[in-house]
Amino acid sequence: MKVVMTLLVRDEADVVDAQLGYHLHAGVDEVIATDNASSDGTTEILERYERTGRLRLIREPSDEMRQDEWVTRMARLAATEHEADWVIHADADEFWWPRGGSVKDVLATVPERFGIVRGCWRHFLPRPDDGAFFAERMTVRLATPAHPGDKETIFHAHQKVAHRAHSAVEIERGNHNAEAPGLEPLRAWHPLEVLHFSFRSVAQLERKAHGNWLRSPTYEPTAHRLLLDEAFREGRLPEHYDGHAVDDEALARGLADGTLAIDTRLRDALRGIRAYDGSFPLPGAGERLTFPRPTAADDAAYAAEASVLVEIDGIVRAEQRVRALERRLDALERGPRSLPRRLARR
Template sequence: MTNFLNYFLHKFDPDNFTLVMTILVKNEADIIEANIRTHAALGVDAFVVMDNDSTDGTREILVKLQNEFEILLIDEKGQYNQAKWMKQLAHIAKNNLKADWVINNDADEFWLPANDMNLKENLAFKGSVLTVNRYNMILDEACHDGNFFASTHYVENPVFYTKTTQLHIEKISMVLTKIGPKTIVNPNGLIGIRGGNHKAWHLANTHEYLFKKYDQIKKFDAINVYHYPFRSYEQFEKNIKNRKLLLESKKHIRMGPHYRRWVKLYNEGKLEEEFHERLCFKNTEIEVLKKYGILTEDNTIQKAIKQ
């Protein structure tokens, strides 16, 4: 009942509202500062960041950034549970920071306006759940030295691989596959967040949730998310080591077949070859993918990020 009243009694002032971004982090030292600085420059008022036992200096970077930005830092040492923690962070944003809109973010995602307004200006209205498109950025030859922000190409039209057998997974470049959208939510009336923030259940969209009519939810085109899934071999290897630990800690853990394959390649000493052959792209390959409309070049993405 309280949640019901929160939504319908929530007063939204388009000239005076609070936009909060929540972020889950674990060993994101190479990207977290750029993430905070970029979104603060684009109108985010405050951040709620949950650190899941980072050991690479991520938490120390966040503590330093607290001197410049309003960052509520939460430590969580439990086993990674994205959907549960994202919902928890959204409610903390509402209760502690009086958020009117919440962007549930990951450290490797950058939410950029598709127009001349900033994020906050684009969100100056009351709503419930906004679904925004997300695109993978790719690593080209200019990025092989670790400067992944040098990338200027993203996957606008993903490759729809129809078979997921082990044989076909070995031929797939995961960076070219379709990825789910993300949501921006009004925490007043929020019931739940599904998976990696790809869908949200809100009092105002209960019908779509119950009848699974997410394809009928109109996309909010004023904002796009640009995703850096692969940033360097070191970051990729670190990710796969974490996946390996998860697989070894539980017998029935849910994990995609591509991650299981990458763990197997890591154990066989073949992970670096996989990274350079399937997850990085030569300039000649990029030109072919651009020719057929799979990749699009956009220099404004790189310029918008505060490196």
């Protein structure tokens, strides 16, 4: 089995080396990356991986954000030119964590009749910014994410998609869903967690907000991005970051009431593969990461947290039915029987 990961990135130099190194140790065979006009050193990191032959780099210099188009292009390339069996779609701040075995092992267990599997977002919260490597600081996980309808916070429940390679696949904006003929989703099972590290430092938020501000007028940001843009324009980014950060007092309260959890899995995994100079070399023999099975208590907590994704899946199915109906209506409008009606309108 061959697993290919797609990655759309812009100005994520603080995390992208760890993200690539981690996944190449976790069962991903190759990466197709699109670099959207990075200027902070991200491009140089991608080029280093490109020279190893494990990453294909596509450059998009435009400020116009076309995420669904660019990720769909990478997904189709994975099928047509990279001979992938499975494709996972990640952002630079996401780390796909298999619940036992490797990413490849988990995907190998999916019955043949299913072609889409979804991973569950698990949010890691910012801590006071002391300049340390993000994974060393960010070991506090939100155990009760916001409802999916709360779009003003990025810390809401959601799912990300992996699918069998297909030359005609289409990827939804945000990598939350995939569609292609014959790709049947495996519902209500999330064997992959997506560890999410979105707010890492004030400097990282400044790069993110600056990139948002440069987007073309056709880009439609989410509500939480609009709040970030507003803080950037008003010079309130440190306060915006602090408003999301968890200090020691808040951590103690969250651990006591069960809304927060200490989770050192990524920190420990990255410690195991990180070189002395801070980089992440490619895996050699015997150096791949291992992922033990969760405990019964972990499984129970995860099942409760992931249960809200059933509601999201219902929304996705309804949207798919609406799009299918719109396509049928459009076909009827363009069909031979519509000619008299079109002539009558004239």
